[in-house]
Amino acid sequence: MKKFDKDRLILALGAPLLAIVAALVITSGVILTTGKDPFYAFYVMIDFGSKSDSQVWIINKAIPYYLAAVAVAIGFRMNLFNIGVDGQYRIAAFFAAVVGGSLTLPGIIQIPLVILVAMAVGAIWSSIAGLLKITRGIHEVVTTIMLNFIAASTIGFFLQDGRLAEKDGNLFHTPDIPASGRFFTIPTDPDPIYGTVVVAVLVGVAYWFVLGRTRFGFDLRTVGRSESAASASGVSVKRMVVTSMVLSGTIAGLVGMPTLLNASYNYGTDFPAGIGFTGIAIALLGRNHPVGMALGALLWGFLERTGTQLEFEEYAQEIVGVMQGVIVLCVVIAYEVVRRYGLRRQQRQVGEQLAAQARTSEKKAEVSA
Amino acid sequence: MANHDIDFAVRRGTVHALVGENGAGKSTLMKILYGMQKPDEGTITVDGEQVSFATPGDAIARGIGMVHQHFMLADNLTVLENTVLGAEGLHGIGAQARKKVKELSDAYRLGIRPDVLVEDLGVADRQRVEILKVLYRGARTLILDEPTAVLVPQEVDALFENLRELKAEGLTVLFISHKLGEVLSVADDITVIRRGTTVASVKPGETTPKQLAELMVGSELPSPETRESTVTTTPMLTVAGLRLCATDADGAEREVLDGIRFTIHKGEVLGVAGVEGNGQAELVEAVMGMRELDAGTVTLDGEDVTSRSTRERREGGIGYIPEDRHRHGLLLEGTLWENRMLGHVTEVPNSKGQLLDLSGARTDTARIVAEYDVRTPGIEVTAASLSGGNQQKLIVGREMSHGPKLLIAAHPTRGVDVGAQAQIWDQIREARREGLAVLLISADLDELIGLSDTLRVMYRGRLVADADPATITPEELGSAMTGAASGHLEAGEDDRDVQDSVRDSVQDSVPGQRDGGEER
Numbered sequence: 001m002k003k004f005d006k007d008r009l010i011l012a013l014g015a016p017l018l019a020i021v022a023a024l025v026i027t028s029g030v031i032l033t034t035g036k037d038p039f040y041a042f043y044v045m046i047d048f049g050s051k052s053d054s055q056v057w058i059i060n061k062a063i064p065y066y067l068a069a070v071a072v073a074i075g076f077r078m079n080l081f082n083i084g085v086d087g088q089y090r091i092a093a094f095f096a097a098v099v100g101g102s103l104t105l106p107g108i109i110q111i112p113l114v115i116l117v118a119m120a121v122g123a124i125w126s127s128i129a130g131l132l133k134i135t136r137g138i139h140e141v142v143t144t145i146m147l148n149f150i151a152a153s154t155i156g157f158f159l160q161d162g163r164l165a166e167k168d169g170n171l172f173h174t175p176d177i178p179a180s181g182r183f184f185t186i187p188t189d190p191d192p193i194y195g196t197v198v199v200a201v202l203v204g205v206a207y208w209f210v211l212g213r214t215r216f217g218f219d220l221r222t223v224g225r226s227e228s229a230a231s232a233s234g235v236s237v238k239r240m241v242v243t244s245m246v247l248s249g250t251i252a253g254l255v256g257m258p259t260l261l262n263a264s265y266n267y268g269t270d271f272p273a274g275i276g277f278t279g280i281a282i283a284l285l286g287r288n289h290p291v292g293m294a295l296g297a298l299l300w301g302f303l304e305r306t307g308t309q310l311e312f313e314e315y316a317q318e319i320v321g322v323m324q325g326v327i328v329l330c331v332v333i334a335y336e337v338v339r340r341y342g343l344r345r346q347q348r349q350v351g352e353q354l355a356a357q358a359r360t361s362e363k364k365a366e367v368s369a
Numbered sequence: 370m371a372n373h374d375i376d377f378a379v380r381r382g383t384v385h386a387l388v389g390e391n392g393a394g395k396s397t398l399m400k401i402l403y404g405m406q407k408p409d410e411g412t413i414t415v416d417g418e419q420v421s422f423a424t425p426g427d428a429i430a431r432g433i434g435m436v437h438q439h440f441m442l443a444d445n446l447t448v449l450e451n452t453v454l455g456a457e458g459l460h461g462i463g464a465q466a467r468k469k470v471k472e473l474s475d476a477y478r479l480g481i482r483p484d485v486l487v488e489d490l491g492v493a494d495r496q497r498v499e500i501l502k503v504l505y506r507g508a509r510t511l512i513l514d515e516p517t518a519v520l521v522p523q524e525v526d527a528l529f530e531n532l533r534e535l536k537a538e539g540l541t542v543l544f545i546s547h548k549l550g551e552v553l554s555v556a557d558d559i560t561v562i563r564r565g566t567t568v569a570s571v572k573p574g575e576t577t578p579k580q581l582a583e584l585m586v587g588s589e590l591p592s593p594e595t596r597e598s599t600v601t602t603t604p605m606l607t608v609a610g611l612r613l614c615a616t617d618a619d620g621a622e623r624e625v626l627d628g629i630r631f632t633i634h635k636g637e638v639l640g641v642a643g644v645e646g647n648g649q650a651e652l653v654e655a656v657m658g659m660r661e662l663d664a665g666t667v668t669l670d671g672e673d674v675t676s677r678s679t680r681e682r683r684e685g686g687i688g689y690i691p692e693d694r695h696r697h698g699l700l701l702e703g704t705l706w707e708n709r710m711l712g713h714v715t716e717v718p719n720s721k722g723q724l725l726d727l728s729g730a731r732t733d734t735a736r737i738v739a740e741y742d743v744r745t746p747g748i749e750v751t752a753a754s755l756s757g758g759n760q761q762k763l764i765v766g767r768e769m770s771h772g773p774k775l776l777i778a779a780h781p782t783r784g785v786d787v788g789a790q791a792q793i794w795d796q797i798r799e800a801r802r803e804g805l806a807v808l809l810i811s812a813d814l815d816e817l818i819g820l821s822d823t824l825r826v827m828y829r830g831r832l833v834a835d836a837d838p839a840t841i842t843p844e845e846l847g848s849a850m851t852g853a854a855s856g857h858l859e860a861g862e863d864d865r866d867v868q869d870s871v872r873d874s875v876q877d878s879v880p881g882q883r884d885g886g887e888e889r
Contacts, residue, residue: 215723218707218714225700231659232689232697233712234680343702347754353746355565 011342019334023327030322036315044313045306056191058301063200063258064089064272065297068279070207071252073288075140077211078224078244084129084144085252086276087151092122092249093256094155094174097267098164100260101175110181115199115257122253123246125151130245134238140245148276159269173268183261194262203251204290220244252276281328287335300324375411375567377560379510384532384542386552389562389585389786395545398562399512402543403435404428415510434508436499438515438784442487448498449483452505459506473504477534492645493524500531510541517551518783519812521644522847529555548813549578561585585787599636600822604668605806606633606656606775611665613651613830625651626830629665633775638797638807640821640838642814644850648830649810650692653779656808657689658682670774683712688773690764690781692810694757698764701753705745706734708752709767716771733770741766742792758789765793769800776800779810794820814843828852 028038048054068085075082082088096118103110129143158164165172185192211217223230223240231237255275260267282300286293307320375398379385389395400406402413404422412419415431422428425435442451453459453466460466467483474481479497487495496516503511513532517525532542532555546552552559553573561569561584569584611629614622626648633639643649654660656667658679666675674682683689689712691697699708710719710730718729734748741762745755752760761781768776778797782790797807797820811817817824818838826834826849834849836858848854 213725213727215714215720215725218710218725222700222711222714225702226696228696229698229700229711231679232657232691233714234678234683236678236680343751343753346750350746350750350754354744 011338015335015338016331018338019327019330022330022334023323026326026330027319027323030326031315031319034316034319041310041313041315041319044309044315045302048309049302049306052188053190054305056188056193058298058305059197060191060194060258060262061301061304062294062297063194063197064255064275065278065282065300066200066294067203067251067255067258068275069282069286069293069297070203070279070290071248071255072276072279072283073207073286073293074211074220074244074248074251076224076283076288078220078240079227080241080244080248081141082126082129082144082245082248082252083141083280084126084147084276085248085255085279086274087144087148088122088125088249088252089255089276090155090271090273091125091151092118092253093260093271094158094267095121096253096256097174097177097260098158100177100181101266104178104180107180107182110178111183111261114177114181114261115254118253118257118260119250120253122249122251124249126249126252127242127246130242133245134241155267159267165268168268171268171270173264173266173270175266177261177265181261182265183257185262194258196258196262199254199257203254204294207251208290255279281324284328285331287331299327375562375565377567377570379541379543380558381416381541382536382539383557384536384544384555386544386546386556386559387562388546388549388552388559388581395562396514397565399435399514399545402428403433403512429506429508432507432509433512434503434506434510435512436496436503436514436516438518440495440499442495442498444488445486447484447486448481448490448501451487451498452483452502456502456506469505470501473501476538477504477531479531492519493527496520496528497531509539510543511535512543512545514545515784516544517546517548519645521812521850522814522843523851525551549581552581553578582787598822599802599804601635601637601804603635604632605635605637605670606808607666607668608632608656609666609668611652611655611667612663613655613660614663615651624830626655629655629832631825631832633806633808635804635806636801637822638801638809638820640809640811640817640824641827641832642811642817642824642846642850643827645812647827647850649779649827651830652827653689653692653777653808653810656777657687680715684715686772686774688768688771688776690761690768690776690778692779692783694760694764699752699760702751704751705738705743705748705755705763706731708763709734709737709748711767713767713771737763737766737770741796742789758785761785762789762792765796769796773800773805776805776807777810778807780812781809782811782813782816814846818843818846826850826855826858828855834858 024042031038031041049058068089071085071088072082096114099117100110100114103113105113125147126144129140129147132138132143133140159172159174161167161172165174184195186195186197211221219230219235220240220243222233223235223237227237230240256267256271259272264271278300282293282296285296285299303320303324307317310319311317377385377387387395387398397406401408402422404425404427407421407423413422414420415433420427420431422431428435443454446454449467449470450462452470453462460469470481470483473479477500479501481497481501487498490498496519500511516528520528529551532544535542536557544552544556553576556573559571559573559576559581560567561571561581563585571581571584609630611626612624613626615625616622629652631639641649641652651660655662658667658674658677658681662675666673668674669682669685669687672685674685677685695701698711700711703711706727710725713719714725718726718733720726721729731748737743738745738748743755743759743762743766745759752763755763761784765781776797781797782793785793794816797805797809801807807820809817809820818841821838824836824838824841824846825832826836826846828834828850829852833852833855834857836846836849841858845854845858849858
């Protein structure tokens, strides 16, 4: 049995290693074709990315990325493609900002209230897609994309002077959340790390525990692996579709919180968009694994941070976008290749071991006979 | 190593049977012969010329074609379209292709109707289309992987007629089967494989099914016979007035089950015979609670479970050996212990309250592996890496480990080797002695007759006939399965008449079959 465990470890490390090497080679090639030195580019990135202010920036940036990735991963684990994390977190953050900006309560009440509102709105928004899938059979990719647009338009409608927003220069934003309703920060030098990093860690632990250690998680993964086997085993696939969609939306609702409660304190026209899609890439990168996705989110932050610096060194800034795309593709391909190889290898090993067992037992029989 | 030291020669113009346990390496051997897998060593010689196949395309080019156990046909295309699909380069897709199909159909008496949609064909007709496809691609050697598994006896006879026809035209057939009686009736040579190696080559005239089975398992012959009755008078499962409608591909609503009523008592095995697709799968799903009923009640051990969920029914004591273990019984990419939890995740030893009990599940998986002789190097391997028979043993072990009151066994020994078959039969018999009620659905009529205390025949969603397994023969059962007989089946009819009437009714039941004008 030890042998299989060792093999599995080698296979598990082999895939990301293969992916990173392939991604480095390909991006080097791309940089070379632009007539620049790829190794200097990597040096610049590592040098700049390891500065302490960069580190803080990267961690803060990674928090919403990680939350978005977990939201997407919940869907992935059950074979649902929740493309709508983007709309879910934006509409959730918007209404949470409206509630937070209109109340002045003690922080101990207001902060959880704002977070709960965000989670609830995210859940409601995603449940629409889940319900449409089980009642009308509409694929969740279609509904969640549509819901993204509807969310954006809804926010656009309310984000006007005299409705739920106020004008501030060229921007519209919801009223600021009072100081008492803001999340704590971890004092680091030169900039503080957002306290919402704690939320991200808790979500990661909860994700691991619920999916890996509870009956509910087993049911969810069963549906993801085989719907027919799940339904024969007694899981209600329809109910599981809605439940997992709601869970995914609940976590998606948290994605806007680091920005809202640690940085902007309001939802304005400049509120970050598109994190939901980044989350898809990171979930793929981290293979839906709680630690893998954390590393993926940090890598993503690192690339974004250092990409700006490349521009100062006369590299095309788009090179970072190319790198991100290449890394995701390489990871997806490498894992699939390694997974298939591992499966085949295991089948062969099982066959060999059994044949060997059979031969020794036959020999014994002959000896005793 | 799945195979080693495989040696056998197939003479041209003969039917050569390959028999062996599942996991003995037959499928691997087939894959090698058909170019789907490369051998590590050894040679393949076709017509005196040494060959090596990298892809099935190479094998086809050498005139070797394969008819798979699971049909590979596009339901929404016609027979002609299915035949030319992927081989458009040979005779085009128009009149020339049609002419060729006609020629082949006439030459080998396949009775092909080129313009019928495949979805309208029965199993036997689909199989003939598969054979036609292979011939159309110019095969001179046909590999048939368990072709009789899905056929009733009369259809098997028709298939064997076709095979003899092929043989007479100088084609070679390599025939894989578990059913030794059939092998003996059709094959010219028989090669037995055990544990990945060829153990014997025999002539059908010089051996008996018993000897052949002993060669296959290396020990004595198992039998499904279960004569001493353990039937009690306490009803365990009562199904009454069951009706189930489903929408078919054309959007039309039709009844797939109607007026189903039966009772299974403690210690009773109720066997349901029928050609596949006559509602057996739906019946199982109805009893399991996987389908919503349009009418009727299901009562388990005195409790009405009609409105209960599948999980509640399983917790209430229903064990389930599904027909398609890959689709319904296993998580192929899951480890053995994850598969041990499947379907029983709410029960001890798999969970405590809402939390999984991983160590409990692992320990119990090891127990099942040992007690049910699941051949595996460990419980951390994926279910996909086990052979079919061992996967089935794991499923049987799992379902028997929760003290079931009712066992639903759909084709429990399909694709399972003779050794595992005997073991599974033993386990069913033993549990039956202890008061287990069994709903047995099988295409293997010997299994049905041997294990059942009561037999019912299902035809087009209804239970049309019943029989006493002590007196009925497979042929009589087969005729009822095609709708030719109903009511209480009595033994002793003239066999010849029954067979003829069956063949007529098979033809009648498929409209528009005779536009080929050729008598089969």
